[in-house]
Amino acid sequence: xxxxxxxxxxxxxxxxxxxxxxxxxxxxxxxxxxxxxxxxxxxxxxxxxxxxxxxxxxxxxxxxxxxxxxxxxxxxxxxxxxxxxxxxxxxxxxxxxxxxxxxxxxxxxxxxxxxxxxxxxxxxxxxxxxxxxxxxxxxxxxxxxxxxxxxxxxxxxxxxxxxxxxxxxxxxxxxxxxxxxxxxxxxxxxxxxxxxxxxxxxxxxxxxxxxxxxxxxxxxxxxxxxxxxxxxxxxxxxxxxxxxxxxxxxxxxxxxxxxxxxxxxxxxxxxxxxxxxxxxxxxxxxxxxxxxxxxxxxxxxxxxxxxxxxxxxxxxxxxxxxxxxxxxxxxxxxxxxxxxxxxxxx
Ligand SMILES: C[S@@+](CC[C@H](N)C(=O)[O-])C[C@H]1O[C@@H](n2cnc3c(N)ncnc32)[C@H](O)[C@@H]1O
Numbered sequence: 001x002x003x004x005x006x007x008x009x010x011x012x013x014x015x016x017x018x019x020x021x022x023x024x025x026x027x028x029x030x031x032x033x034x035x036x037x038x039x040x041x042x043x044x045x046x047x048x049x050x051x052x053x054x055x056x057x058x059x060x061x062x063x064x065x066x067x068x069x070x071x072x073x074x075x076x077x078x079x080x081x082x083x084x085x086x087x088x089x090x091x092x093x094x095x096x097x098x099x100x101x102x103x104x105x106x107x108x109x110x111x112x113x114x115x116x117x118x119x120x121x122x123x124x125x126x127x128x129x130x131x132x133x134x135x136x137x138x139x140x141x142x143x144x145x146x147x148x149x150x151x152x153x154x155x156x157x158x159x160x161x162x163x164x165x166x167x168x169x170x171x172x173x174x175x176x177x178x179x180x181x182x183x184x185x186x187x188x189x190x191x192x193x194x195x196x197x198x199x200x201x202x203x204x205x206x207x208x209x210x211x212x213x214x215x216x217x218x219x220x221x222x223x224x225x226x227x228x229x230x231x232x233x234x235x236x237x238x239x240x241x242x243x244x245x246x247x248x249x250x251x252x253x254x255x256x257x258x259x260x261x262x263x264x265x266x267x268x269x270x271x272x273x274x275x276x277x278x279x280x281x282x283x284x285x286x287x288x289x290x291x292x293x294x295x296x297x298x299x300x301x302x303x304x305x306x307x308x309x310x311x312x313x314x315x316x317x318x319x320x321x322x323x324x325x326x327x328x329x330x331x332x333x334x335x336x337x338x339x340x341x342x343x344x345x346x
Pocket of ligand 1 (some may be wrong): 189192220292
């Protein structure tokens, strides 16, 4: 991902003289100016928080719940727009309560990511001061608070965890709750569905399953259904704050013994598991991700106990089998649909 949308935000950094807030999602900048004591960072991705802390910033992890920051009176709020509209609108709406009376909101992004639309919509809530550009494709805008904003951008009630989808598996209907900000929050991923259906095919090849690891758990679809299938406890992990919140919510609601851990690629988890389930990410924000599949495979290998098995589901075009051979002795395609394949790794 190129840095030009961030460069537009950085061009304002020299004007920061008081407490300011930089809101970052899963797309951290490739390069950034030295840490500035006045600029706090908030991100919903645990790895981005760690990265920014290593760069010397005061960075915190949250699903952009700004309640504790309201009335801080920030001089600037900086935001490079996110891929998810509801999230971006939530951040843009919230800036109103975060800024001091003459504070400024600065947003930036690429034209192909819809920055022009965000600039137009934000102009209805704030006083538009200026639009400035890096080139034809990368734009930013600067806003001031108006006294009584008449418009709120549609954020789909971003903070609210609500019932979103239901699934019947193993003769039981489970209602999942979710929220914007989580991968595919209001749908069931067909690949994950195929993985759950495939568990029947491998259960007799497994040692007694006492505990399962779900890497990249999202709102907990695989965690809940796999734990129910084997009547066991689950460790679920994701790098996204909204996923952690909703997965925990669903496991609690189903009365499943669990731990939900915010980590990138299961980093820091030390236990071993009889079964690892995983539907790895294919995109990170606006970019296509290749390395993460490798990192997820590596984590699965490290966390598998003797005789354990990892089950991955991916789009047909992802060369998972070839990648997996670097880490596993046995790589078997056990199920496929027109779009997905399920692979068992030992
Ligand atoms: C394809 S989704 C699968 C979600 C869920 N398991 C399901 O079946 O609905 C991939 C998940 O991986 C998570 N993810 C992306 N990058 C990650 C990382 N570096 N570490 C841990 N999880 C990550 C995403 O937040 C997302 O929830």
